[in-house]
Amino acid sequence: MRKLTVAAALLAARSAAAQVGTPTSIDGFELRTALFEQTGHGWQSRAGDPGQPGSERTVIWEPMFHLGVADGEWTHDATLVVDIVSAASPDALDAISTASAVNEAATLDVTSTYHAGDDRFSVRYGAHVEEPFRSIFLGGGWARDLAEKNATIAITGLVIGDFFDDIDFDGRRHDSDTRATMTLNASASQILSPTTLVDASYGLTYQRGTLETTWNSVPLAGGERGGEIFPGPRLRHALAARISQHIPETHSTLKASYRFYIDNYGLDAHTVEVAAYQYLVPWLYLRGTYRYYVQSGVDFYGEMFLFDARPRTSDSDLAPFHAHELGAKLVMLAEQSPIEFLRRSTIDASFFHYQRSNDLTVSMFVLSFGMRF
Amino acid sequence: MIRSARVKRWIMLFCILAVSAGCAIVPQTRRRWLADPTMQPTESSLEDKARRKLHTVREGAAGGDGEPAGGGCGCGN
Numbered sequence: 094m095r096k097l098t099v100a101a102a103l104l105a106a107r108s109a110a111a112q113v114g115t116p117t118s119i120d121g122f123e124l125r126t127a128l129f130e131q132t133g134h135g136w137q138s139r140a141g142d143p144g145q146p147g148s149e150r151t152v153i154w155e156p157m158f159h160l161g162v163a164d165g166e167w168t169h170d171a172t173l174v175v176d177i178v179s180a181a182s183p184d185a186l187d188a189i190s191t192a193s194a195v196n197e198a199a200t201l202d203v204t205s206t207y208h209a210g211d212d213r214f215s216v217r218y219g220a221h222v223e224e225p226f227r228s229i230f231l232g233g234g235w236a237r238d239l240a241e242k243n244a245t246i247a248i249t250g251l252v253i254g255d256f257f258d259d260i261d262f263d264g265r266r267h268d269s270d271t272r273a274t275m276t277l278n279a280s281a282s283q284i285l286s287p288t289t290l291v292d293a294s295y296g297l298t299y300q301r302g303t304l305e306t307t308w309n310s311v312p313l314a315g316g317e318r319g320g321e322i323f324p325g326p327r328l329r330h331a332l333a334a335r336i337s338q339h340i341p342e343t344h345s346t347l348k349a350s351y352r353f354y355i356d357n358y359g360l361d362a363h364t365v366e367v368a369a370y371q372y373l374v375p376w377l378y379l380r381g382t383y384r385y386y387v388q389s390g391v392d393f394y395g396e397m398f399l400f401d402a403r404p405r406t407s408d409s410d411l412a413p414f415h416a417h418e419l420g421a422k423l424v425m426l427a428e429q430s431p432i433e434f435l436r437r438s439t440i441d442a443s444f445f446h447y448q449r450s451n452d453l454t455v456s457m458f459v460l461s462f463g464m465r466f
Numbered sequence: 467m468i469r470s471a472r473v474k475r476w477i478m479l480f481c482i483l484a485v486s487a488g489c490a491i492v493p494q495t496r497r498r499w500l501a502d503p504t505m506q507p508t509e510s511s512l513e514d515k516a517r518r519k520l521h522t523v524r525e526g527a528a529g530g531d532g533e534p535a536g537g538g539c540g541c542g543n
Contacts, residue, residue, distance in 0.1 A: 125512040129520065155519075157512045174515060243491055282507065287496040292507060295477070298528075331527065332476040337507075339499040346504035353476060354527035362527035370504035378504060388526050411526045426503060443513070447520060455520060459513065 120161035120168065123439075123463035129153040133453030135409030136396050137309035137321070139262065144316065149409070149453060151180040159463075166209065172202045176223070198223030211238040217251065225258035225266075232276075244283045251276050259303070262310035262320050272302035288341065293334040301326040311407045312397050324393065324404040329356040346370040359392030360411065376430060380443075382420040389413055409451050420445040439463040 131151040138147030154177045162169040176198040202219040213236040221228035232251030239246065253274040259267040275298070282292035305321040313319050335350035352364040366384040373379060390413035393404040422443035427435035440462050447455040492500075499505065508514055522528040 123510065123512055125510070125516070127516045131524075155516060157515065159512050170511070172511065172515065174512075240491055241494070284492045284497070284500060287492050288499045290500060290505060290507075293479075329528075330473060332473075332479075334479075335507075337505055339502060339505050341499055346502065353472075355473060356527075358526075360526045362525070364527075372504075380504070386521075386525060391526065410524055416525070424503070424509075441510075445517070445520075447524070449524070453524065455524065457516070457520060459516060461510065461512065463510070 117162065117164040119466055120163045121463060121465035122161070123157075123159040123461060125157040125159075125459060125461040127153075127155040127157070127457060127459045129155065129455060129457050131453065131455045133409075133449070133451075135451075135453070136312055136407035137306070137409065139310055139318070144312075146409070146452070149180075151178065153178045166207055168206045168208065170204045170206075172200075174200045174202070196224055198226075211242075212236070215249075217249075225260065227256045229254050244281065246281045247279070249278045255302070257303075257307075259307045262308055262318055264308070267307075270303035270307065272300065272304060274298060274300045288339040290337045291335065292337075294332070296329075296331040296333075298329040298331075299326065300329070305406075306408065309406070309408050311395075311405050313400050314397060315400070317400070319398070319400070319405075321406045321408065322403045323406065324358065327356055327358055330354065344372040354388075358411075360389055362386065362388035376426045376428060378424050378426070380420075380422040380424065382418070382422075382445075384418040384420075385415070386418070387415040409453065412451055414449050414451040416447060416449040418445060418447045437465050439465075 129152070131149060131153075133149045134141065134146035135149050136146050138149055140150075141147035156175050158173045160171045162171075176196075178196045178198065180196070198221065200219065200221040202217070204215055204217045206213050206215040213234075215234040215236075217230070217232045217234065219230055221230075230251055230253040232249060234247060234249035236245060236247035238244070251274075253276075255272040255274070257270055257272075259270045261267060276296060277298075278294060278296045280292065280294035282290065284290055304323045304327055307320065309321045310318040311321055331352060331354045333350060333352040335348060337346065337348045339346045346369070348366075348368040348370075350364075350366045352362075352366075354360070354362040354364075364384065364386045366382065368380060368382045370378055370380045391406065391411045394406055394408070394412050395402075396407055398405045398407075420443060422441055424439065424441040427438045427440065430436055441459075442461075443457075443459045445455075445457040445459075447457070503509065518528075
């Protein structure tokens with residue numbers, strides 16, 4: 094599987110290079126590796142004592158690769174993300190499902206953009222492969238610069254098809270299931286001053302098919318367990334706005350953003366994020382971030398249900414909770430480095446700590462090396 | 467009803483922002499600070515993907531940033 098996805102990434106880059114009559118060049122590449130470590134408990138997991146929330150312990154190692162190619166009026170961006178996952182919740186079903194203790198997944202995501210003056214037209218395509226899950230996606234977009242590139246508006250659309258085995262909460266494998274997701278996004282950005290930029294976006298997503306996580310369980314009265322049952326198609330709205338302000342006197346940047354989300358499952362959410370950047374020397378800056386998130390939970394969340402209750406879920410991700418996330422990142426812009434080889438590169442290291450109010454903690458470590466040509 | 471009114475207010479705010487595009491003109495020669503790496507909307511597409519994945523998988527809300535809300539991964543959130 095990994096060989097296939099790597100081959101597909103190379104093919105995408107090669108097809109970009111095969112455009113006739115125009116010079117082709119590699120714009121840049123980036124290698125990134127992330128490690129997620131999650132601990133916590135949720136009622137949907139069976140990894141633990143009966144009658145108690147099960148373990149949600151997960152460790153994910155995620156190598157990522159990005160390649161940018163320029164080819165005349167075209168640019169191509171290919172991203173390959175590999176996940177190597179060890180998770181307690183699905184592993185608790187191993188005895189029946191024979192799922193492996195470590196699962197691998199890969200996503201190839203390619204965007205090809207045609208630049209025509211102030212307009213840009215793009216097509217996006219790719220696939221996600223994972224045991225026992227397949228996903229393909231296809232979409233397009235249009236962006237236009239206005240008022241001497243002081244403003245940009247953009248519209249994108251994407252259709253995703255998911256195909257997966259129906260593995261129930263006891264680990265039994267049933268028929269194959271499908272899920273379809275259609276999304277439409279509109280965004281706008283505007284320069285307000287030589288140091289101020291604002292942007293906003295609206296996203297509409299419609300999903301139908303099997304939206305449940307089929308192996309999630311729900312505690313039932315009498316000590317038994319049942320499967321999740323969702324109410325049907327899901328319509329989701331998300332609005333986001335951000336302001337970015339540079340302060341030349343201190344060579345600092347401040348960003349603040351707010352996002353509002355609402356859907357027909359009764360879940361609404363608010364996200365506030367602030368980020369502060371400070372240059373320590375002209376080629377090294379530090380970024381600190383704080384993110385606060387609060388969600389109401391879906392209307393049909395509960396920790397115990399009657400046998401015939403529907404819809405129902407005990408997934409802690411859909412419960413009411415709030416979360417804090419703190420992050421720090423150190424970025425070296427090597428353009429001014431005394432070492433010639435490093436002058437086109439960027440090296441960064443970051444750490445995020447995510448803490449949810451309903452017993453879930455995630456720590457993420459990221460290392461990255463990138464180069465521009 | 468309250469939710470619907472709230473959504474309408476946000477849509478109006480978005481439309482005002484979109485229509486106001488082009489009101490302020492900052493010439494290219496005065497955009498030095500806007501070109502700073504810290505002012506870019508996306509510092510790293512890979513970093514954005516990694517963080518978005520954490521939030522999409524562990525929270526019930528996603529979308530609104532040019533990316534789909536759910537789908538394409540093994541989670542039903």
